[in-house]
Amino acid sequence: MSFCSTPCDQPEENQPLNTEASSTTEVPFPDSYYERITENRYKPTPHASGAWDPDELHFSPLGGLIVHAIDQYLAARPETGLVLARISYDILGRLALDECEIRVDTVRPGRTIELLEAVVLVADRPVVLARAWLLAGADTSAVAGGPDDRLTPPGELGSWPMSSVWPGGYILSLDTRPLAPPRPGRATAWVRSRVDLVAGEPSTPLASYLALVDTANGIAVRQPPTAWMFPNVDLTIHLHRQPVGPWTGLDTTVTFGPTGQGLTSTVLHDLEGPVGHAQQILTVRPLSGG
Structure with missing residues (x-):
């Protein structure tokens, strides 16, 4: 993979990204990962495509959309x-680049601990099952402690074109800034998206932050993805503090x-320091002819 040690050519921060070739007949798509179709249904834009297959x-962004749906589910009831x-x-299973439905329910209600479940369906088939633990908020600043190593701020770093390694509209939508040239199996980087999660809808800082976490499996590849497959079949995120964007x-x-x-395995940071951890289990296998 290539690394750009000085800022590479990047679109201006508020300039719409278009992942298709320009033409006079091209129909522009929204500057977001999703469009809302109905209360519980969403349509992905080309910005949400990739990374193993640009047609998938x-x-x-789907991980962030699930949190967006959970946020709206919680907003419709009294504050807890x-x-x-x-x-x-x-x-x-396979994540088709197609409309999806998200259903959110309460599995374990409680005043101080609650468990929610979200199911994503594509063509009426479940493709993602998510479970979220909600815990009571309280002032524990008097006893707060833990590692506080902060990363070099992204404003001091150059951009790295991840599209040199991965295809798809999602990768093209990112501004990725490594602290050092990524090595096989090891990288530390800031990522930020220049497009919205859902067209015309504000997202919480949490949903926007978590929409970028799955990128971790693509920043420190051990083998070229043209020769080996190593997709994750899960993603688990633990937070000891609520993150603040726009950088993950x-x-x-x-x-x-x-x-x-x-x-x-990833230690998650925002500009104030560590916020939690993420884990992704991978299935590793050679590609045919790789």
């Missing part, structure tokens, strides 16, 4: 003061085992 959906502390996603910091290590399994 990249999971990262609970905050999302863990969310786990199980990816059940990924301090990522990728390990391949000897029997076809791998693990992507």
Whole structure:
């Protein structure tokens, strides 16, 4: 993979990104990952495509969309003061670049601890199952403590074109700024998106932040994705503090085992420091002819 140690050519921050070739007959698509179709249905734009196949959906924006749906589910009921502390996603199959429906329900209600479940359906088939633990918020600043290593701010770093490694509209929508040239299995980088999550709708800082976390499996590849597949079949995120955007910091290590399994482990950061951890289990196998 190539690395740009000085700022590469990037679109202006508010300039719409278009992942298709320009032409006089081209119909522009929204500057967002999704459009709302009905109360619970969403249509992806080409910005949401990739990374293993540009004709499929990249999971990262879908992960953020699920949190967006959870936020709206919570907003429709009385305020409880609970905050999302863990969310786990199980990816059940191929993610077609097609309309999806998201259903959110309460599995375990409670005043201080609550468990929600979200199911994503494409063509009436479940493709993602997510579960989110909500915990009571309280002032624990007097006893707060833990690692506080802050990453070099993104404003001091050059951009890296991830499209040199990965195809798809999602990768093209990102501004990625590594702290050092990515190495096989190791990278630390800031990522930011220049497009909205859902067209015409504000997203919470949490949904926008989590919409970028799945990118971790693509910033520190151990083997070229043209020769090996190593997709994650899940993503689990634990938060000890609510993150603030617009940058998502990924301090990522990728390990391949000897029997076809791998693990992507990430310390998550915002500009104030660490906010939690993410884990992704991988299925590792060679591509035909790779």
